[in-house]
Amino acid sequence: MTKVALIGYGKMGRMVHSLAEQYHCRISAIIDTASNAYPHQITAESIGDTEVCIDFTHPTAVIDNLTKIAALNRAVVIGTTGWLDRIDEVREIITRHDGALLWGANFSIGMNLFSRIVTAAAEAFDRFDDYDVFGYELHHRHKADSPSGTAIELSRILLEKIQRKTQAQYDRSEKKIQPEELHFASIRAGSIPGTHTVGFDSEADSIELIHRVRSRSCFAAGALQAARWLADRKGIYSFQDMIKEILC
Ligand SMILES: NC(=O)c1ccc[n+]([C@@H]2O[C@H](COP(=O)([O-])OP(=O)(O)OC[C@H]3O[C@@H](n4cnc5c(N)ncnc54)[C@H](OP(=O)(O)O)[C@@H]3O)[C@@H](O)[C@H]2O)c1
Structure with missing residues (x-):
């Protein structure tokens, strides 16, 4: 089982949670700023033994989130959209930490x-x-x-x-x-x-x-498959890179 932290527990975070086991993932942490039931901050304590974080939050939160995740030496799958104009900055952060990132605007x-x-x-x-x-x-x-x-x-x-x-x-x-x-x-x-x-x-x-489309679950399923694919890698990948590799 790949140990996955959910960063953002809104519509997509919950959908990912409901499908996790089916895709051989265990939810090791939930971080969400909207609820007092979960920690609000990404720290070594709050993510515990997580291997991969899946971010479905908000465009304004992505850079800060992935900076913290990379500094904690964890891989990150970004499903959140609307931040691509900052891709150069993101590349620099991931490279500096020798991290692992996979991003995609459509995980179906x-x-x-x-x-x-x-x-x-x-x-x-x-x-x-x-x-x-x-x-x-x-x-x-x-x-x-x-x-x-x-x-x-x-x-x-x-x-x-x-x-x-x-x-x-x-x-x-x-x-x-x-x-x-x-x-x-x-x-x-x-x-x-x-x-x-x-x-x-x-x-x-x-x-x-x-x-x-039959359900938003297609996006959640793609995010979980991406988390498993990324777990033992370094580098920066798009969702299409993953699909290409699986098909070859
Ligand atoms: N890649 C894909 O295939 C795909 C598919 C569907 C959706 N998306 C994208 O995924 C994103 C999320 O969609 P959604 O429908 O799940 O939105 P949502 O229901 O609004 O959920 C987002 C959750 O993240 C929380 N949050 C915001 N900033 C945070 C932070 N820094 N740390 C932790 N939690 C934080 C929000 O709390 P607050 O209420 O406090 O802000 C909210 O509970 C959007 O950008 C959407 O376009 C992508």
Whole structure:
């Protein structure tokens, strides 16, 4: 069992806790500033025999947290988003302490594999002009942004791999779609779980690739797998580095 400390015990921290055993991890400590039931500070005493810390906190807390964790000679998995503009500083801290860090904005193994499948499909369809390409994404009505970050990333892949497409079209349009435009639409309604579809369409047939989130547990499962993978390593890795290595 890998001994894991949860830094941040909000929605994600709790989800990681509930899945820990299933992924051969034991929760060795919980640190959370929102509750008096747990220590608020990362110290040698509060994290005990922890091997890897998993941080799901807040962008403003990440640098301070990982500095303390690296100084205590523990590995750290950062799931918190919104701090990437400080990646150079983070690299310097981890290198100085000869530490171990893995970070990722989307710990869903399924979505990371889906991106690879879309990449391979785009490379293949690039050679066959009969096929047009499109995308659309569906989300519940509480989602704050549109298009989703994942839709933007999938569009980036399609534009990079399919030469006849040069720009993404996400918005309402008053004209016919142009051959060089990639239409990627968004719908927000009800409780629809995050769903991303990429399609290739010809006069003769149509192919659709779909990724549908069933639960936030996919992110927690990815974080636990990352903790196990990182436990006996040094250095700085992205979640994609881990996936690449597992696939090779
Ligand atoms: N990588 C992925 O796949 C993925 C997936 C889902 C979410 N996320 C990201 O993960 C982060 C957390 O999401 P969440 O939904 O779990 O948020 P959340 O429910 O707000 O939980 C965060 C918890 O961390 C606590 N906290 C803040 N600073 C802390 C610190 N320095 N030390 C210890 N605890 C601290 C918060 O307490 P206070 O209330 O006192 O601030 C809160 O209890 C967000 O950045 C989100 O975007 C990433």
